Amino acid sequence: MPFDSPSLSHDSPVLPPSPAPPVHENRPPAQEDPCPDLHDPERIGDEIARLAAHVHAATCRLLVLLASFHKRQAWGQLGFSSCAHWLS
Numbered sequence: 001m002p003f004d005s006p007s008l009s010h011d012s013p014v015l016p017p018s019p020a021p022p023v024h025e026n027r028p029p030a031q032e033d034p035c036p037d038l039h040d041p042e043r044i045g046d047e048i049a050r051l052a053a054h055v056h057a058a059t060c061r062l063l064v065l066l067a068s069f070h071k072r073q074a075w076g077q078l079g080f081s082s083c084a085h086w087l088s
Helices: 041-071 083-087
Strands: none
Touching (some): 041 083
16 A cells, blocks of 8 residues: 555645745844944045954964963963863
8 A cells, every 4th residue: 555644635725935034124124323323434435454463463462371371381280181171
């Protein structure tokens, strides 16, 4: 006897596919300008450069601390088998 399932019955109604949502529903909501006080492109560029310098300085400090932590094998004192294990 062939496979017979009530859910696959020939008498079951076939629903049409759902219509695609209108394109405007897929757009993210409009957001307010996060920097309303920065209209001049030069000021925006200066602010980006200033923040990038802070990020670079913080990254340098992080790497110096991490190198010291690794050199002292501080991760072992905390019960980890390696610095990579501690980092993860």
